[in-house]
Amino acid sequence: xxxVADPLVTLAAxxxxxxxxxAGRTGVDxxxxxxxxxxxxxNGALAVAKEIGKSPREVADAVVAAxxxxxxxxxxxxVAGPGFLNIVFDNAFLGGELAKVAADDRLGVSLAxxxxxxxxxxxxxxVAKEMHVGHLRTTVIxxxxxxxLEFVGHEVIRENHIGDWGTPFGMLIEHLLDLGxxxxxxxxxxxxxxxxxxQARAKFDASDEFKERARARVVxxxxxxxxxxxxxxxxxxxxxxHFNAVYDRLGVLLTDHDLMGESAYNDLLPQVIERLDKLxxxxxxxxxxxxxxxxxxxxDGDPLPLIVQKGKGGFNYATSDLACVIDRVERLGADLxxxxxxAPQAQHLSMVFDVARMAGWLSEPSEAVHVAFGSVLGSDRKxxxxxxxxxLKFIDLLDESLTRAEAAIAEKNPDLAVEDRLAVAxxxxxxxxxxxxxxxxxxxxxxxxxxxxxxxxxxxxPYLQYAHARICSIFxxxxxxxxxxxxxxxxxxxxxxxxxxxxxxxxxSAVADTLDKYSxxxxxxYLYDLATAFTSFYEHCPVLKADDEVRRSRxxxxxxxxxxxxxxxxxxGIDSPEQM
Numbered sequence: 001x002x003x004v005a006d007p008l009v010t011l012a013a014x015x016x017x018x019x020x021x022x023a024g025r026t027g028v029d030x031x032x033x034x035x036x037x038x039x040x041x042x043n044g045a046l047a048v049a050k051e052i053g054k055s056p057r058e059v060a061d062a063v064v065a066a067x068x069x070x071x072x073x074x075x076x077x078x079v080a081g082p083g084f085l086n087i088v089f090d091n092a093f094l095g096g097e098l099a100k101v102a103a104d105d106r107l108g109v110s111l112a113x114x115x116x117x118x119x120x121x122x123x124x125x126x127v128a129k130e131m132h133v134g135h136l137r138t139t140v141i142x143x144x145x146x147x148x149l150e151f152v153g154h155e156v157i158r159e160n161h162i163g164d165w166g167t168p169f170g171m172l173i174e175h176l177l178d179l180g181x182x183x184x185x186x187x188x189x190x191x192x193x194x195x196x197x198x199q200a201r202a203k204f205d206a207s208d209e210f211k212e213r214a215r216a217r218v219v220x221x222x223x224x225x226x227x228x229x230x231x232x233x234x235x236x237x238x239x240x241x242h243f244n245a246v247y248d249r250l251g252v253l254l255t256d257h258d259l260m261g262e263s264a265y266n267d268l269l270p271q272v273i274e275r276l277d278k279l280x281x282x283x284x285x286x287x288x289x290x291x292x293x294x295x296x297x298x299x300d301g302d303p304l305p306l307i308v309q310k311g312k313g314g315f316n317y318a319t320s321d322l323a324c325v326i327d328r329v330e331r332l333g334a335d336l337x338x339x340x341x342x343a344p345q346a347q348h349l350s351m352v353f354d355v356a357r358m359a360g361w362l363s364e365p366s367e368a369v370h371v372a373f374g375s376v377l378g379s380d381r382k383x384x385x386x387x388x389x390x391x392l393k394f395i396d397l398l399d400e401s402l403t404r405a406e407a408a409i410a411e412k413n414p415d416l417a418v419e420d421r422l423a424v425a426x427x428x429x430x431x432x433x434x435x436x437x438x439x440x441x442x443x444x445x446x447x448x449x450x451x452x453x454x455x456x457x458x459x460x461x462p463y464l465q466y467a468h469a470r471i472c473s474i475f476x477x478x479x480x481x482x483x484x485x486x487x488x489x490x491x492x493x494x495x496x497x498x499x500x501x502x503x504x505x506x507x508x509s510a511v512a513d514t515l516d517k518y519s520x521x522x523x524x525x526y527l528y529d530l531a532t533a534f535t536s537f538y539e540h541c542p543v544l545k546a547d548d549e550v551r552r553s554r555x556x557x558x559x560x561x562x563x564x565x566x567x568x569x570x571x572x573g574i575d576s577p578e579q580m
Contacts, residue, residue: 005101005108006509007073007089007502008032008040014069015042015085022062023048038086039502045083056083091492094501099489101505102560107567108508111153119157119328120146122340123247123254126163127239127261128172128200130193131246132391133384133448134342137373140434141442142340143252144520144572145371148511151571157332160254161324162243164236164261168200170218173231174210175200181234188238194390222266236261242395249398251430251573268323269315273308279359287311293354296347306351318352325356325368335366338518343372343443371518374445376437384448398433400450405429408454408462413580420579427575428454428462435461438572439524459528464569465577467531470538471562472578478544478555485556491549496537500557503533507564511571520572527568534561 015030028048035041045059052059060083070077076088101108122142125131142158149156175196176184188196203210220228240256247254273289276282281291283305290305298304308319328334339349349370356362378384384392406425409416416424436453439460440446456462475482492498503526510526543554566576 005097005505005507007094007097007505008034009509010073010097011040011042011070011087011089014073015044015063015067017069018063018066019044019048021066022059023051034502035086037080039089039498040087042085042087043083045085049083059083060085089498089502091498094492094498094505095489097505098492098501098557098560099487101507102486102488102556102563107560107564108505109152109511109567110508115153115155116336117155117157117332117334118149118336118338119159119332119334120149120338120340121159121161121324122146122338123243123252124161124163124341125239125243127236128168128188128193128197129163129239131243131394133376133394133397134391135394136376136397136433137437137442138340138342139247139250139252139254140437140573141371141373141520142338143254144434144438144523145338145340145515145518146253147571147573148515148520148523152511152515157334158254158258159260159328160243160258162240162259162261164232164239165263165266167215167218168197169221169232169235170214170216171200171204171210172197172235173217173221173228174213175203176231176235178203181231185234185238188235188242193239193242194393246394246398249395249430250434251575253573262320265320265323265327268326269319272319272322272326276308276355276359281355281358282308291355291358293351293358295354296351304351306355308355318348318355321349321352322356322359322361325352326361329361329366337362337366337368338371339368340371340373343374346370346372369518371442373442374440377445377447379447379449381445381447398430401429401433401454402426403429404450404454405432408456409580412456416579424577424580427577428465428580431461431465431569431574434572434574435464435524438520439528441521442519459524461569461574462580464527464531464565465574466580467534468562468565468569468576469578469580471534471558471565474543474555474558480555482559485552485559488552488556490553490556493550494541496533496540497554497557500530500533500537500561503530504557504560504564506530507568510568523568523572527565530561530565530568534558534565 012030012032015032016028019028019030020026028044030042030044032040032042045056045063049056049059057079060079063085064077064079073090073093074087075090078086080086120142123135123139125135146156146158204214217228221232240259276291282289283292285305288307288311289309290307292303292305296304306318307316308322309315325337328337341349353362353368356368362368376384402425405428406421409421409425409428432453453460454462456466490501492501506526510523514520514523541554543551543558546554569576
C-alpha cells in the first residue's frame with residue numbers, strides 16, 4: 001500500500017536514498033519509529049555501520065549530510081547517542097497532511113496495490129447445536145477482517161462452514177420424527193437446540209432399536225432420499241434461524257447467502273480420494289487411506305499421516321477440508337484462503353494445507369493462512385461456562401451485555417430518553433464484547449471480565465465510544481457544519497495538537513499493519529492511542545473558547561479525529577454513538 005498520509009512513512013521514504021548512498025546499495029531500511037525524545041527516530045545507522053565497518057555516529061552524520069528530501073517535512077534532525085537520528089516534523093507540513101486526509105473520504109487509507117479474491121472461513125456453528133461462547137472469537141475476528149479487507153479493495157467471499165452433515169443427522173432426523181414435525185419445529189423455534197440434540201443423543205445411547213433406525217437414516221440421507229432430505233433441510237432451516245438471531249444481535253455481516261455447510265462438499269469427497277490416488281500420494285496405514293506430508297511425526301518419532309478415508313470407506317474432516325481447498329481455488333478462483341479457526345486446529349490445518357500443496361491444488365499465487373486464536377476464559381482461568389457449568393450460550397452472553405450496558409448508561413446519563421438509552425446501550429454492550437475480544441492479541445487466551453470491558457476508562461470500547469460522543473457534543477454546542485471545516489489547513493502550535501495530529505495521520509499504517517498480520521488488536525491499540533491523544537488535547541487546548549482562527553483549526557482537528565474514530569471502530573464492527 002502507498003501510505004501517503006503517515007508522516008513516519010513519508011520520512012522513511014525521504015531518508016532511504018541517503019541511507020542507500022552511504023551504504024552503497026539499494027534496499028536499506030532507515031528504521032523509522034515514533035520517539036519520546038522527538039517526533040520520530042531513525043535507527044538504521046546501526047545496521048549500516050556494521051555492514052560497512054564504520055561507527056554508527058559516522059554513518060548517521062553522513063546520512064544527515066546526504067539527506068536532500070527533508071526540506072518542508074522536518075523542522076530539525078540531529079544525531080544522538082550511538083547514531084540515532086532524532087527528528088522533529090515541521091508543523092506546517094503536518095497541517096497540510098491533515099487537510100489532505102480530511103478532504104479524503106477514505107481518511108488517508110489507501111487501496112491495496114494488489115487486489116486479491118479472498119475466502120474468509122469463520123463462525124462455523126453446528127446444525128442442531130446452539131452457538132456458545134466458543135464461537136465468539138471466530139465470529140468477531142472474522143467479521144473485522146472481512147470489513148477491513150473489503151475496505152482496502154479486495155474481493156471477499158464470506159464462508160460460514162456450518163456442520164450440517166454426517167452420522168449425527170441420522171439420530172436427529174429420527175428424533176424429529178418421534179416428536180412429530182410440528183412439535184419438533186416448536187421445540188427448535190424456541191431456541192432450545194441443545195435440548196433437542198441431548199434428547200436425541202440420550203435415545204441413541206440407550207436404545208439399540210433407535211440406533212439401528214438412526215444408522216439406516218444416515219444411509220438414506222447420503223443416498224439422496226427425498227423425504228429424508230426434506231427433514232434434513234427442516235433441521236438446517238430451524239438451526240440457521242437461531243444462528244441469524246445471534247448474528248443480528250451481534251451486528252455481523254454473515255447472512256444465509258454465506259452458508260457453506262459440509263454438505264456442499266459431499267459430492268467432492270470421492271474425487272479427493274481419486275485425485276490423490278492418481279497422483280500417487282495415497283498410502284495405506286492401519287487399514288485407512290492416508291497421505292504422509294513430510295515434516296510431521298508422532299511422539300515416537302514416526303511419520304504422522306493425514307487420514308483421508310477410514311477403513312470402512314468413511315470420509316472425515318480432512319477429506320472435507322481438502323474438498324474445501326479444491327472448491328475455493330478451482331471453482332471460486334480464490335488466491336487467498338483465510339481460516340479463522342482456533343489454535344488447537346493448527347497441526348490439522350497445517351497438514352491439510354501441505355497435502356493440498358503436494359497435490360498441486362494450492363500453488364502460487366494461491367495460499368492458505370490459519371488465523372489462529374486462543375480461548376475465552378472465566379475468572380478461574382478455565383473455559384468460560386454458564387452458572388450451570390455448561391458452555392455459556394452466545395445469545396445469553398449478548399443479552400447480559402445489553403442489560404449491563406443499559407444500567408451503565410442510565411447511571412452515567414440519567415436524562416437520556418428511554419428510546420435513546422436503549423439504542424446507545426446496544427452500541428455500548430455489543431461494542432464492549434467485541435472490543436474486549438478484538439483488543440486482545442488473537443493468539444492469546446483472555447479472561448472475560450464484565451467490569452473491565454464495560455468500563456469508561458482504559459483500553460475499552462466505551463472509552464473510545466465516549467471520545468467520539470464527546471467530540472459530537474462539541475459540535476452540538478458549536479453549532480458549526482462539520483463539513484465546512486474540511487477545507488481548513490489546521491495550524492499546529494501546542495504539543496498536544498501535534499501528538500493528536502500524528503495519531504490521526506497514522507490511520508493508514510494502522511490498517512495496513514493489522515491486515516499484514518491479520519491481527520485486529522493492532523487497530524484497537526491504534527484507536528486507543530488516538531482516543532488518549534484526543535483526551536490530552538481536550539484537557540489542554542480549549543476549543544470553543546479559543547479565538548476564532550484557533551477555534552476553527554481545533555474544530556477541524558476534532559472533526560477529523562471523530563471521523564477516524566468512527567471509521568476505525570466501524571472496521572471492527574463497532575458502532576459510534578453521538579451521545580452517551
